[in-house]
Amino acid sequence: MIAPDWRVTVSAEIINLSELERPKPKYTEDGVERLKMLIRATLQVNSCSTRELAKKAGVSHVTVSKYVNGHLREPSDETLKALSPYVYRLISITSKGIELDTENTYKDDWLALSKVATDAFLKSKRVTVNTIPAKLWTKRGLTILGKTIRAARIAKGWNLDTASEATHLATNGRAKISKKTIAKVENGIGEPKYNTLAAIAAAGFVVNSAGHPLTETDFIDIACELIDPEDL
Incomplete structure (x- = not known):
């Protein structure tokens, strides 16, 4: 009876030692951005909210929100383990959008999911960093965003010229979003560029x-209908 118990104990110790000796992934800022896009895309494809994902994965809503918004320095192993069964595998991110394998999630392979947030992903995938996947926008989401920005501008007592000048000052002269462009965003016309949204936010x-x-x-x-403005 002693031998079987001894073998089981050793086996458990080997597994634990393997976990301890596993090289820690070298997460990058761009990698975390990719991870954020991947989770956001998965949510939209499934018409799933961050609260619903949190409930399925058994983690807090605050935690999922951090991963969706990218407000974290690096992912934690435990959270990746919890999320991996519900996140679709990432094929590529290009200027045309994000491509997912909607037939397969990462399941228990959380290490593969963790690689999305590292430079290791770049070696085998086509990636354009800091590209907002156009196909994630929805017409309704863009309309809601436009109304939100317009209502805030009016509440501030600003006209379009004032808002345009504010983007110039806020970016230290690096960008000045024209009043015509701001008007298009407010009316949900077309798909806004990332720099445009960044300047308006600034x-x-x-x-x-x-x-x-x-x-x-x-x-x-x-704009992706992942959150209601009133919940922010």
Whole structure:
């Protein structure tokens, strides 16, 4: 009876030792952005909210929100293990959008999911960093975003010229979004560029109920119908 118990104990120790000796993934800022896009795309394809994903994965809503919005320095092993069964495998991210394998999730292969947030992913995949996948936008989401920005501008007492100048000042002269472009965003016409949303967010006039300015990531979440402006 002693031998079987001894073998089981040794086996458990080997497994634990393997976990300890596994090289820690070298997460990058661009990699975390890819992970964020992947989870966001999975949510939209499944018409699933961050709260629903949190419930399925057995983690807090705050945790999932961090991963969707990219407000974290690096992913944790435990969270990746919890999310991997519900996240579709990433094929590529290009200027044309994000491509997923909607037939397969990462299941228990959380290490493969973790690689999405590292430079190792770049070696075998086609990736354009800092590209917002166009096909994630929805017409309704863009309309809601436009109305949100317009309502905030009017509440501030600004006209389009003032808002345009505010984007110029907020970016230290690096960008000035024309009033025509702002009007298009407010009316949900076309698909806004990432830099446009970043500059409008930097102007700081679109705020939540607590008075905190919304970020470009918040704008994207609204345009993708991943969050209601009132929940921010």
